[in-house]
Amino acid sequence: MSRFFVNKLNEQIAAYDLHHSQWMIVYYLKNFGASTLVDIANYMNVEKSSVTRTADRLEKNALIERIPVKDKRERRIQLTDLGEEVYTACRQIVDEFECNIMKGTTEEEQETVIKTMLRIRANLKNIGEINRNTQTEIVDSI
Template sequence: MLYRPFENRLNVLLNKHNLHRAQWTILYYLYNYGASTLVEISHYQGVEKPTITRTFASLEEMSYVEQVAGRDKREKRMQLTGQGTAVYEEVRVTIDQFEKEILKDISESELIDFIRVMEEIKNNIKK
């Protein structure tokens, strides 16, 4: 009941920036966690690596991300480009506004409780 309306509205907002949710999630991850492998990103998102590979390729075509050398020659790490960082920061303003709208009239304590309950549900699912 919550996921689809949220996802649809988020994609409408992201579309104004020529992005979709999967791309945004990668930009978010790289901005907040730094250079990472596709496997690390796929674990974060809970999706298969080929899905991340395709999404990453589309971001690379837009010059938002790039491959950089890893710890050894076999490891490929991905990072935001300067343009990708600028786009993330621009889109972040839109996302912050969206979050503010959807959390209107919800107290901080209610939000903390909600997050805690969702974490418990997630942990129960993973058992």
């Protein structure tokens, strides 16, 4: 279902030469302001290298720009004026897309789905934490 959703969303925003992962970064920067690639990777729950490649493409297309920082190891980015314009245009497309895919569902059903997905996400994070703790206990007992 996720891949199908992403593919359909990609079709919707293709006119702006964006893909889902690029949209996620543009969305993040618009809603949270200038950020580091590490912050964005944590938000998206992906590796920093994936965000770096995607940010490079966004920078090449003049949608984001680097902000000078003292620590050269840190890369901080923000939307450009063009990035702001593309966000506004794509936000309308994404809103319409989301309305279309939710047709026929009640608000209560939508709230239930959202709560369920948030619970599943929290459980997935907990599984990773439980596995790390179990591995540590096993190593400590050896």
